[in-house]
Amino acid sequence: MSDDRLVEVEIRHEENDNISNSCLGSSSLNEHALTVQANRLQAGQPDSELRSLSHLDEENVKLLEHQVDAAHRALFEMDGKALLADEVGLGKTIEVGMILKEMHHRGTDDAVLILTPAQLAQQWQAEMLEKFGLDFTCNYDDDFRGFDAHDHIIASIDTAKSDRHRSTVLARDWDVLVLDEAHYVKNEDTDRYGLLEKLSYDYAFFLTATPIQNDVTDLYNIISLLRPGLFGTREAFHNYFVNSSQETLANRNELQNRLREVMIRNRREETDIDFTPRNVTTRTFSPSPAERDLYDAVTDYVRSAYRESQGQKLVLMTLQKEVVSSPAALKQTVERQLEGNDVQPEHVGPLKEILERVDAVETPTKIDRVQRITREARERVDKGRVIIFTQFRATQRELLETLDDKGYTTHAFHGGHSSDEKEEIVERFEEEGGVLVSTDAMNEGRNLQFCNVMVNFDLPWNPMKVEQRIGRIHRIGQDREVYVFNIALEDTIEEYVLERLYHKIDIFQQSVGELSEILTRLEETGRNFENEVFDRLVEAGSEVELENDFDAMAVDLQEQRDLADKLEDFNKGVFEGFDLGDSDD
Amino acid sequence: MTDAALPVTGRAVERFAEAYLTFLGVEITKDGRRWTIDLPGDADTDLELDGTVLEITDNPDEVSEEALAIAPEGPFVERMLDEAADRAPLGSLSLTGDHVDIRLPPWLTDGPVDVADQGFTAYYDRQAICALFHVGIETVSEYQREELHAVAIDLNDHEEHPRLAETYLDLVDEEQWEPDEGKSIDEETLTDALGSAQTALKSELAPTVRDTRERATRAADVELDEYRQYVRQRRDELADEIDGLTTRIEDVTGTIDTASKQEGRVEALRKRKELQAELDNLRSELDDLTTQIETNFPEKRREIRERHSITVRLRPVTATAVSYERGDLDLTLRAGETTVSRSYGYAVGAGVMEKATCEQCGQQLTAENPLDLDGGKTVGTACCDD
Numbered sequence: 001m002s003d004d005r006l007v008e009v010e011i012r013h014e015e016n017d018n019i020s021n022s023c024l025g026s027s028s029l030n031e032h033a034l035t036v037q038a039n040r041l042q043a044g045q046p047d048s049e050l051r052s053l054s055h056l057d058e059e060n061v062k063l064l065e066h067q068v069d070a071a072h073r074a075l076f077e078m079d080g081k082a083l084l085a086d087e088v089g090l091g092k093t094i095e096v097g098m099i100l101k102e103m104h105h106r107g108t109d110d111a112v113l114i115l116t117p118a119q120l121a122q123q124w125q126a127e128m129l130e131k132f133g134l135d136f137t138c139n140y141d142d143d144f145r146g147f148d149a150h151d152h153i154i155a156s157i158d159t160a161k162s163d164r165h166r167s168t169v170l171a172r173d174w175d176v177l178v179l180d181e182a183h184y185v186k187n188e189d190t191d192r193y194g195l196l197e198k199l200s201y202d203y204a205f206f207l208t209a210t211p212i213q214n215d216v217t218d219l220y221n222i223i224s225l226l227r228p229g230l231f232g233t234r235e236a237f238h239n240y241f242v243n244s245s246q247e248t249l250a251n252r253n254e255l256q257n258r259l260r261e262v263m264i265r266n267r268r269e270e271t272d273i274d275f276t277p278r279n280v281t282t283r284t285f286s287p288s289p290a291e292r293d294l295y296d297a298v299t300d301y302v303r304s305a306y307r308e309s310q311g312q313k314l315v316l317m318t319l320q321k322e323v324v325s326s327p328a329a330l331k332q333t334v335e336r337q338l339e340g341n342d343v344q345p346e347h348v349g350p351l352k353e354i355l356e357r358v359d360a361v362e363t364p365t366k367i368d369r370v371q372r373i374t375r376e377a378r379e380r381v382d383k384g385r386v387i388i389f390t391q392f393r394a395t396q397r398e399l400l401e402t403l404d405d406k407g408y409t410t411h412a413f414h415g416g417h418s419s420d421e422k423e424e425i426v427e428r429f430e431e432e433g434g435v436l437v438s439t440d441a442m443n444e445g446r447n448l449q450f451c452n453v454m455v456n457f458d459l460p461w462n463p464m465k466v467e468q469r470i471g472r473i474h475r476i477g478q479d480r481e482v483y484v485f486n487i488a489l490e491d492t493i494e495e496y497v498l499e500r501l502y503h504k505i506d507i508f509q510q511s512v513g514e515l516s517e518i519l520t521r522l523e524e525t526g527r528n529f530e531n532e533v534f535d536r537l538v539e540a541g542s543e544v545e546l547e548n549d550f551d552a553m554a555v556d557l558q559e560q561r562d563l564a565d566k567l568e569d570f571n572k573g574v575f576e577g578f579d580l581g582d583s584d585d
Numbered sequence: 586m587t588d589a590a591l592p593v594t595g596r597a598v599e600r601f602a603e604a605y606l607t608f609l610g611v612e613i614t615k616d617g618r619r620w621t622i623d624l625p626g627d628a629d630t631d632l633e634l635d636g637t638v639l640e641i642t643d644n645p646d647e648v649s650e651e652a653l654a655i656a657p658e659g660p661f662v663e664r665m666l667d668e669a670a671d672r673a674p675l676g677s678l679s680l681t682g683d684h685v686d687i688r689l690p691p692w693l694t695d696g697p698v699d700v701a702d703q704g705f706t707a708y709y710d711r712q713a714i715c716a717l718f719h720v721g722i723e724t725v726s727e728y729q730r731e732e733l734h735a736v737a738i739d740l741n742d743h744e745e746h747p748r749l750a751e752t753y754l755d756l757v758d759e760e761q762w763e764p765d766e767g768k769s770i771d772e773e774t775l776t777d778a779l780g781s782a783q784t785a786l787k788s789e790l791a792p793t794v795r796d797t798r799e800r801a802t803r804a805a806d807v808e809l810d811e812y813r814q815y816v817r818q819r820r821d822e823l824a825d826e827i828d829g830l831t832t833r834i835e836d837v838t839g840t841i842d843t844a845s846k847q848e849g850r851v852e853a854l855r856k857r858k859e860l861q862a863e864l865d866n867l868r869s870e871l872d873d874l875t876t877q878i879e880t881n882f883p884e885k886r887r888e889i890r891e892r893h894s895i896t897v898r899l900r901p902v903t904a905t906a907v908s909y910e911r912g913d914l915d916l917t918l919r920a921g922e923t924t925v926s927r928s929y930g931y932a933v934g935a936g937v938m939e940k941a942t943c944e945q946c947g948q949q950l951t952a953e954n955p956l957d958l959d960g961g962k963t964v965g966t967a968c969c970d971d
Binding site: 005006007008009010011012013014015016018019022026027028029030031032033034035036037038039040041042043044045049051105107228229230231232233234235236 | 589590591592593594595597598601604605608644646665666667668669670671672673674675676677678717719724731732733754757758762764765766775779783787794795798799800801802803804805806807810890891893894895896897898899900901902903904905
């Protein structure tokens with residue numbers, strides 16, 4: 001920039017009356033030294049230590065050096081406005097958790113808004129509470145009463161921008177704004193960008209592993225929300241950083257220099273994250289004739305009931321999940337349906353028929369087989385503690401009874417326990433060993449790395465939940481190989497999900513970050529994983545159609561994954577050599 | 586130019602509080618992190634302290650009701666710093682070889698040669714001013730900086746000595762420091778030295794100021810760009826409005842031409858006049874905007890750039906007259922079997938004062954071209970070392 005284009009500068013040499021009026025020799029050197037030190041402390045940055053770190057429970061969260069460093073820089077070197085752009089899987093959420101914890105500690109978090117893609121909102125809520133003790137209200141909570149009714153909110157960005165909430169979101173002055181997956185807000189012509197542009201906030205932390213999606217101008221849009229003016233005008237940015245003949249990046253070093261003021265990017269190879277191998281085995285068993293009958297009856301009922309009325313979707317989905325979990329789980333729900341007032345007369349017959357078929361199943365195949373897997377695992381693995389996950393309490397009870405009868409030391413873990421009780425259960429499991437049978441209430445914060453064998457007795461249709469289960473034992477600090485066993489019955493929805501979807505896109509080997517990227521991409525196309533699975537099941541006209549539908553979904557997921565990988569590679573290229581720390585020159 | 590600000594950690598604040606209270610004559614009875622204070626009646630302070638309990642904490646809001654918090658950003662600490670900061674801005678101290686370890690230059694420490702022996706012989710005292718300057722760089726955009734810099738200027742030749750400033754800051758920050766008072770200086774000398782320090786500071790701030798100017802200019806450009814977009818949008822709206830009005834005037838003219846009654850014609854004439862005035866106003870506004878667009882908004886540009894202009898304020902806050910010894914540093918240098926002796930002009934606190942050169946080619950020795958021995962000669966590792 002030439003000097004005549006720059007704004008004016010006035011340099012004022014000011015007198016200091018205090019010095020002029022003082023007389024050398026009138027005070028002691030000790031007193032003078034105290035004055036010097038007082039001035040130095042007054043000029044110093046307010047304590048730039050992360051004071052809240054000592055208040056964190058290491059049992060709940062293990063902080064890594066690059067995460068602490070990122071939180072520190074975002075808060076103290078970037079004045080609380082930063083783009084956290086670590087590569088996938090390095091813990092950007094943890095970095096934000098630390099930042100928010102510190103702000104809470106310093107009392108600068110009166111109003112905090114975290115905006116995320118819809119399917120990550122509740123995971124954020126759980127992580128903030130369990131790892132950092134930060135209590136947020138989520139827009140999916142029953143007691144959510146709007147954006148003006150709570151001070152700490154986690155919400156899906158699309159809820160925040162909806163006509164219903166937009167005005168209340170914009171009416172507030174937020175202290176802190178966190179935006180997860182910020183690359184989905186890169187387009188300045190969208191409602192999402194419009195919302196962000198109008199939001200009033202003092203501090204902002206944006207997260208993305210791939211700041212650039214389509215072209216380098218994406219960066220301009222995201223950074224302009226954080227630091228207006230850093231890149232000048234859009235035209236100037238485009239002229240300087242985009243090689244317009246080939247639409248490629250130009251002046252990369254200068255771009256990185258400017259970004260250094262606002263962006264932090266840790267690379268996997270520079271961190272000390274190291275995971276042990278993960279060994280995944282899927283066992284599929286033939287159902288007994290009685291189980292097959294039951295499965296077919298439930299699937300037929302679900303299909304016809306859904307075609308009749310889609311209002312019952314949740315209950316029908318539950319029935320379809322329960323039939324592959326255990327007859328006991330199914331029985332409980334069907335009985336409740338029959339006892340309820342809103343059961344339609346034409347459904348009573350099929351539901352009663354299902355109950356009869358439940359009673360016809362003597363020993364569920366999965367219950368029988370899980371004992372063998374448990375025994376094998378305990379024999380083959382040193383200090384083989386085993387955790388078995390199920391989605392349903394009734395299945396859990398049945399598993400516990402069976403394993404107790406066979407003489408295993410068992411522990412039960414579910415959402416009905418108080419937090420102290422949960423603590424005690426995990427401690428006992430660590431001390432006594434044996435088998436822990438848990439529902440998905442086993443949450444993020446629980447540290448079970450002393451156990452390295454896990455059985456998915458039944459399978460959530462949301463891959464993120466599967467990864468969360470595995471994440472309880474396969475986490476930083478786990479020093480043994482991890483064994484994951486999946487159990488499914490042949491020709492059931494569970495087998496389709498496992499074989500056609502999860503294995504095809506290698507979901508059991510993906511990190512949370514990679515998965516969330518794929519799922520968010522899917523959500524961007526207006527779809528939800530669980531609904532997709534269910535819709536395919538109920539809408540398929542024949543077995544062949546069902547298989548084809550699931551294959552098509554796998555292809556779709558694979559495409560999203562390939563796109564995510566491609567973007568990750570592209571961003572790696574752009575930010576190659578991006579300095580982690582302050583430049584010395 | 587040396588950054589003089591101290592990180593405001595809990596430990597730094599605690600240390601300062603103890604030193605300052607002790608200086609005031611306060612008797613401190615410590616019970617873990619609680620201090621009970623006994624302030625003498627004649628203590629020269631406005632702090633209300635007698636019988637108070639002070640509590641060392643991370644969080645000023647967490648102390649018990651009767652206690653004052655010693656914590657970064659705590660109100661009591663702020664008051665104490667305010668009082669101490671204005672107390673004695675002028676002072677003097679003496680640096681001798683007894684106070685300060687010998688500082689070897691990087692062209693020696695970064696090279697392959699060992700120092701087998703070293704000794705400093707003081708020949709005379711020099712005086713310098715070590716001054717702390719408050720530097721404020723202000724803009725309307727967000728890039729505001731408040732900094733504290735230390736500058737050391739020799740009173741004889743008015744040369745700047747950054748390493749002396751560093752030594753000075755290190756000494757003042759030392760816990761076990763027992764300094765000697767230095768020689769006093771007169772007001773005129775002090776004023777001259779502060780002037781030289783300000784000039785040195787200004788030239789060293791130049792890159793920072795330029796950087797800030799560039800950012801502020803970018804912010805101004807963004808604002809102008811937004812204004813430009815607004816004006817273009819308004820121009821398009823005006824053009825539409827003018828079209829609409831022109832059509833309406835044509836319609837009214839038609840009414841005038843065809844009106845059969847005078848009353849109707851007069852009313853239409855009045856209406857046309859009204860519309861014409863409105864049209865003239867819009868055209869005038871459009872002309873104005875078109876001129877602005879064609880001339881690239883000179884007034885708006887000036888107004889925005891003025892608002893984004895930068896003010897840099899340099900204000901001395903303390904000045905210390907530092908007497909420091911100068912003399913020779915005698916070194917015995919060894920590389921392998923070879924040993925040589927050399928003397929270099931040296932000043933306590935400031936280090937070697939002369940530019941050392943390669944005895945073979947005359948190139949200056951630096952951290953990148955450190956000293957090595959070649960036979961009996963001192964040579965540069967990069968320029969002449971085989």
